[in-house]
Amino acid sequence: MTRRQIIFVIILTAAVAVFLSVLIITTIEDVNDQTEQECFDKLADTSKVLAERVKRAADSNATVLTAMAAVISGIENPSDEKLCEVLNAYRFDMSYISYTELLRPDNTMLYADGSVQDVSSTLNFSAEAAAGSYISNMAQSAQKTDEVVVRHAVPVVRNGKTIYILYSVIRLSDLAEKYKADIYDGKAYVFVIDGDTGDFLLDTWHKTLGNIEDFSGRKLKPGYSWDTYINDLRAGKSGRLALISETIGEVVLLRYDPTGVNNWNLMVMVPRAVALRESEAVSYRLYCMAAVIGTVMFLYMLGFTLSLFRSYRRARKLSTEDQTTGLQNRNAYESFLADIQSRSFASLSCVFADVNGLHEINNKYGHKAGDQLLRIIAGALLKEFPYKQVFRVGGDEFVVMSEDSDANECALKMERVAQEAASHGYFIAYGIAYRENGIGADSIAQEADERMLENKVIYYAEQDRRRT
Numbered sequence: 001m002t003r004r005q006i007i008f009v010i011i012l013t014a015a016v017a018v019f020l021s022v023l024i025i026t027t028i029e030d031v032n033d034q035t036e037q038e039c040f041d042k043l044a045d046t047s048k049v050l051a052e053r054v055k056r057a058a059d060s061n062a063t064v065l066t067a068m069a070a071v072i073s074g075i076e077n078p079s080d081e082k083l084c085e086v087l088n089a090y091r092f093d094m095s096y097i098s099y100t101e102l103l104r105p106d107n108t109m110l111y112a113d114g115s116v117q118d119v120s121s122t123l124n125f126s127a128e129a130a131a132g133s134y135i136s137n138m139a140q141s142a143q144k145t146d147e148v149v150v151r152h153a154v155p156v157v158r159n160g161k162t163i164y165i166l167y168s169v170i171r172l173s174d175l176a177e178k179y180k181a182d183i184y185d186g187k188a189y190v191f192v193i194d195g196d197t198g199d200f201l202l203d204t205w206h207k208t209l210g211n212i213e214d215f216s217g218r219k220l221k222p223g224y225s226w227d228t229y230i231n232d233l234r235a236g237k238s239g240r241l242a243l244i245s246e247t248i249g250e251v252v253l254l255r256y257d258p259t260g261v262n263n264w265n266l267m268v269m270v271p272r273a274v275a276l277r278e279s280e281a282v283s284y285r286l287y288c289m290a291a292v293i294g295t296v297m298f299l300y301m302l303g304f305t306l307s308l309f310r311s312y313r314r315a316r317k318l319s320t321e322d323q324t325t326g327l328q329n330r331n332a333y334e335s336f337l338a339d340i341q342s343r344s345f346a347s348l349s350c351v352f353a354d355v356n357g358l359h360e361i362n363n364k365y366g367h368k369a370g371d372q373l374l375r376i377i378a379g380a381l382l383k384e385f386p387y388k389q390v391f392r393v394g395g396d397e398f399v400v401m402s403e404d405s406d407a408n409e410c411a412l413k414m415e416r417v418a419q420e421a422a423s424h425g426y427f428i429a430y431g432i433a434y435r436e437n438g439i440g441a442d443s444i445a446q447e448a449d450e451r452m453l454e455n456k457v458i459y460y461a462e463q464d465r466r467r468t
Contacts, residue, residue: 024289032276035275035276036253036272036275036276039253039270039272039275039276040240040253040255042183042367043183043188043240043253043254043255043268043269043270044238044240044255044257045362045363046181046182046183046188046255046268047238047255047256047257047266047267047268048257049363050179050181050190050266050268051257051258051259051260051265051266052259054192054259054260054261054264054266055259055260055261057095057096058135058152058261060095061095061097061152061168062133062152062154064090064095064168065152065154065166065168066154068086068087068089068090068100068154068166069154069155069156069157069164069166071086072086072102072156072164072166073156073157073158073163080110080114080116081114083102083110084110084111084112084113084114087100087101087102087110087111087112088112090112090168096170096174096175096178096179097168097169097170098149098169098170098171098174099111099112099168099169100112100166100167100168100169101142101143101166101167101169102156102164102165102166102167103119103123103125103128103164103165103167104125104164105125105163105164106125107119107120107123107124107125109123109142109143111143117142117143119142122140122141122142122145123142125165128153128155128165129155129162129165131153132153132155133153133154133155134152134153135150135151135152135153135261135262136149136150136151136152136153137150137194137196137197137199137201137262138150138172138194138197138199138201138209139151141169141171143169147171147173148171148172148173148209149169149170149171149172150169150170150172150201151167151168151169151170152167152168152169152170153165153166153167154166154167172201172202172209175192175201175202176202176203176204179192179202179204180204181204181268182366183268183270183366183367184270184274184275187270187271187274188268188269188270188274189203189204189205189268189269189270190202190204190266190267190268190269191203191204191205191266191267191268191269192259192264192265192266192267193212193233193256193264193265193266193267194262194263194264195233195234195235195236195258195263195264195265196234196262196263197211198211198212198213198230198233199211199212200212201264205247205269206247212230212233215243218243218244218245218246219243219244220241220242220243220244221242221243221244221251224241224242224243229241229256232256233256233265234263236258236263236265237258238255238256238257238258239255239256240253240254240255240256241253241254241256242254242272245271248271250271250272250273251271251272251273252269252270252271252272253269253270253271253272253275254267254268254269255267255268255269256268319331320332320335322392324371324374324375324392325374325375325377325378325392326375326378327378327381327382327387327390327391327392327398328387328388328390328391328392329391329392329393330391330392330393330394332391333391333393333399336391336401336441337440337441337442337445340401340439340440340441341439341440341441341442342439342440343439344437344438344439345403345435345437345438345439346403346436346437347403347406347434347435347436347437348401348402348403348434348435348436348438348441348444349400349401349402349403349405349406349407349409349410349432349433349434350399350400350401350402350432350433350434350441350444350445350447350448351398351399351400351402351410351414351430351431351432351448352397352398352399352430352431352445352448352449352451352452353377353381353397353398353399353400353414353417353428353429353430353452354396354397354398354428354429354430354452354456355373355374355377355396355397355398355426355427355428356426356427356428356429356456356459356460357426357427358370358373358374358395358396359396361373373424373426374392374396376420376421376424376426377398377417377421377426377428378390378392378398379420380416380417380420380421381398381400381417383416383417383420384413384414384416384417385400385402385405385413389401389402389403399445399448401441406434407432407433407434410432410434411432414430414432417430418430427459429452429453429455429456429459430451430452430455431447431448431449431450431451431452431453431454431455432448432451433445433447433448433451
């Protein structure tokens with residue numbers, strides 16, 4: 001090899017090495033970006049569920065307080081002892097409420113333990129009676145002036161006149177222990193923010209409550225606006241934010257949604273590093289691949305070429321394989337449809353299967369339980385059909401395209417799949433369609449999908465009937 005050829009190979013090798021390094025770094029960034037987007041989706045699901053929980057808790061508390069107020073109203077010549085019996089009837093272990101109290105016309109407060117306190121410096125009976133039923137924002141405790149609380153007030157009315165004000169009280173210091181997110185192994189944090197004042201009513205991350213303006217100086221990731229965030233909170237809009245935390249010195253990802261109570265917004269936050277741990281294995285493999293490829297390239301060009309080819313095959317596999325179940329993914333399914341669109345087949349059976357109750361399992365037991373369910377269904381399908389015929393095309397949807405099984409054979413196989421799922425306590429809905437001497441699979445796929453939906457409707461109707 002001439003000197004010029006050697007220089008050319010060195011330059012070419014260096015150029016390819018630089019190109020691959022940039023490509024790998026870009027790929028890692030893309031993986032991280034995709035994981036970040038998946039994180040925001042997970043935060044959104046959790047935030048919405050928790051926001052709905054706040055609304056349900058407020059509605060349930062209003063119902064209980066209204067019933068208690070009716071009981072008090074019906075007591076003739078009520079003594080403190082009888083009133084305390086009603087106050088103690090509240091099931092605090094079943095709610096977020098810390099205690100109950102009863103404001104009397106003389107501006108004294110009766111507590112469930114029978115103690116009485118003059119609260120005229122904090123509350124005024126006439127003003128409270130005029131306010132009617134309401135949920136306060138952050139307020140000073142009437143019991144302890146150094147304590148902040150949220151009150152739910154319901155008037156006790158007799159013969160059209162307010163005779164008492166009944167309160168359920170939440171100590172904000174107690175709330176953090178009762179309200180947590182169950183994602184990212186407990187490393188996600190929950191906040192409730194008053195959109196009108198910016199006050200934190202709940203903060204499971206910091207030791208003290210603050211105000212949203214305390215964070216106004218934080219550096220934001222590109223594409224995010226502090227003004228938009230504040231305006232969303234004030235208007236009760238959903239949104240997301242990424243900023244650098246001074247507490248841990250790294251980027252945190254936030255999702256916020258209105259609760260439907262006052263102008264409270266619920267926010268879920270997770271450090272970006274915690275969210276990206278799901279992609280660490282992929283990133284680690286890519287870094288190792290870069291090191292190996294770089295070494296091989298400087299030793300021998302052929303080694304580099306072979307390593308690059310192996311890398312391409314791995315990347316292709318990632319693009320066509322579902323990472324949760326190991327089945328072919330929607331990309332592979334679309335490729336199959338495109339292939340069969342232009343060729344004829346002697347026979348083709350299509351099965352559309354859908355996992356019943358996956359969303360509820362994810363909400364109740366977490367996404368790990370949902371992933372385990374998906375793997376059980378995938379394993380059952382692979383016992384009956386070859387790998388190349390089975391696809392996972394959506395969150396809870398599977399498709400089988402078989403050119404060697406007729407409708408009856410598919411039905412028997414799917415019965416065994418359903419039995420396997422049922423043995424684990426799970427249920428699937430499925431539909432089967434069959435064609436002979438056809439071209440393309442769009443119509444048969446649609447027919448199988450429609451039959452699956454019919455099966456699913458029957459399943460949920462049966463569930464409703466059993467509950468009834």
